[in-house]
Structures are given as C-alpha cells and as structure tokens.
Amino acid sequence: MMASGRSCELVILVLLILASYACIYLEFWKPRCMKPFVEIGDNCYFFSTNKAPTYEYYKVSYNGRIFSVPAILDWLHASFACETLDANARLLTVRTAEEMRYLSNYIGRYAHPGTHPFFWSGGHRGSLAQLEVDHSSLERFYWHHDPHPMNFSNFVEQQTNSTRFPSGFCVYLEYVGSELIMATASCKQKMAFACELQLLN
Template sequence: MASMGKSFMFLTFVGLLVCTAVFQDYWQPRCTKPFVDVGGRCIFFSSNKAPTYEYYKVTYKSRVLSVPVLMGWLHANLGCEAIDDNSRLLTVRSEEEMRLIADYLKNKAHSATHTVFWCGGHRGRLSDPKDIDHETLHDFYWHNDAQPMNYSNFVKKEPPKRRFGDGYCVYMEFTGTQLVMGVDSCHKKWSFACELQTGAPKRPSPFETSKTNL
C-alpha cells in the first residue's frame, strides 16, 4: 500500500509538471508592460499614467527608459522604437479597431489628461525613409504602406487658407465616447500611442548601424 501511495504521489507530481508546461503560455500575459492588451494588440499610451508628471520611467526588457509624455510626431516615432525595436506609432485600419481603442481609453486609461495623441499616419507616401513622394501629398498613409489608408474618420474642416496649411502628421482625438482623426503640424507636442508588431523581424539598432559605418 505504501508503494502504491508513493507511485500515486509521483504520478500526480509528473502530471502537475506537464500541465504547467502545457498552460504556461496561456497563463502568461499577452503583452508585457508598458504595453497593454487592447483587442489582442499590444499598445502603449504615453499618457496612460498618473497625470502629474511630464515624464516617467518605463522598464522593458531589463532596460529603464525615461519616456516623455509629450513629443513631436517624429520624436514620438523614435520614442516607440526606443522602447522596442518592433514598436512604432499606432495604426488603425478598421472601425472595429477604432472602437476597441476608444473603449479602452474610456474605461481603463487617463483619458481626461491628454485627449489628443499622435498615431502613425502622415500625408504623402514615403518613397524612402528620408523623403516624401510629393505627387501623393493629397492622400494619407500609414508608415511605409504603398497604398493610401483604407480606413479613416477625419474630422471635416474648412479648406485651409494655404496649401496643406493644416499640416502633415495625423493625430487621434478622444471625444469621450469615440476616436476621431485629424492632421496638424508635426512639431506639435502631444502624447502618443505605440503598437508592438508581434512576430516582426528585428530591426537593427541605430547604435549598431553607426558602428558598422565607422
């Protein structure tokens, strides 16, 4: 009887180990802080914090970063990449994605602190990382997409007094119930939102690039 009891305990122990291995991925959160899970996507909001600080510390992959809450569009994009090589300013490609983000901002974020934030949209297609195809300036694109946005909900405004006087970079504004898109000067300092591209190939660090060019 004693040997049967020991065998049962041993089999139970082995079973627990197997179950732990099988469900380990299930138990782990999909998104690692500071990213949050919004509809199955890992998103970081620079304003998702106590509203009394201009910047705060973020620990991610054993790195500690000081993240400003407010930045211009270009610096915000670089800020996303600083947190993770596969992070970039947020894209929203459907009404459903827009609704999920609005629901998160309404129920789980400091939405009243900074209602406007930069996303990854811009006027004109990027023909290369440093230049814009000027023939496409009447359309808006996400990052390096070859085609214009297939979904948008820009707030309609009066035509600007000068050509493209309303700016080149796309922001999102939370109205309290929904998200709407707008365009303004890329130099405006607003909060920003990043998305983590899961499964994307690792991009070289700018520090690694500069070393190879020396």
C-alpha cells in the same frame, strides 16, 4: 518492496503530470501583453498618458530595462520612443472602425482624455515607401511605410484640416465626446503618443 517501488513510481508520475500542467498554464494563460503595454483587441498598446497626468516624465520597466519616457513628444521622437520600448513597436495604426471603437473605449476610461485628449498616431500625408518623395501621393494619407493609402479614416467631415493645430503632414487622434477623430498637425508639434505592438498568432 514491490509496493514501495510502485508507490514511488506513482508519485513520480503524478509529479510529471503536475509539471506538464504547470508548463501548459505558463505558456497559454500568461498575459499576451507585457506591462506597460495593454491588450486591446488583437494588439498590445502603450499610451504615454496612461499614468497620472501630472507627470511630465515617468519610469517604465519593460523586458528587464527601465526607461524614462516623456509623456509628450513631436511625431518623429514619439516614433523613436516606441522603438525604444520594443524594437517591434511603432506609433499606432487604426485600420478598421472596430479597432477605433476598442481604442476609444479604453482611452475614455484609462488614458486621461480630459487632460490629454489628443495623441500622435503613425499616420502621415504622402507615401514613405520610396526613398524619394512621391509628390503625387501628398493628397492621400498613409500608415508608416505602407505602399498603399489608408483603407480607413474618419477625418472630420472628410476634411484633413485640424481645428486645434495648423494643418500639417502628421496625423493625430483626438478624443471628442466618446469617439476618436483623425486630424493633422505639424510633425514638430509636441503631444502625447500611443504605440502598438502586434501580437504574434
């Protein structure tokens, strides 16, 4: 009887250890970004062009909900589309040259740059940090509601005039060669877009 009792205790102990390992695995080895977001560098990203470019709309399943997401939108509605996918998502920002390289490498491989070489970012001319427009800030570019201007940019030859679209107040990124270049266009222009979702450390 004692041997049987010890065997039972040993089995229970082994099961508890296995359950603990399973919990640790699920917590630390699960993907940090849920589909349709992909992990690039330190953030999760969604590209409206990372499916076959023949689709004008396609279904996205995220957090148990299914969305019909247009691949091409104007700047404001692209921002809304990001928030629809996840309340914490927004149009992407690029704050370092390293981050720009990570994005360029991914887009060159997976985001159909031959069909959609340009897409909206979260950049814009002038500060949105205040309710009233600060006209003196219109000479600089900002990310979303940041109070300070961009600390990194790579507008072609330091010019903010787009060669593809008439110059405007919203910033898009264009895949040229193997690099992403910043340019501006009217915020009403419809194009592909990319969202970012910052990972919690």
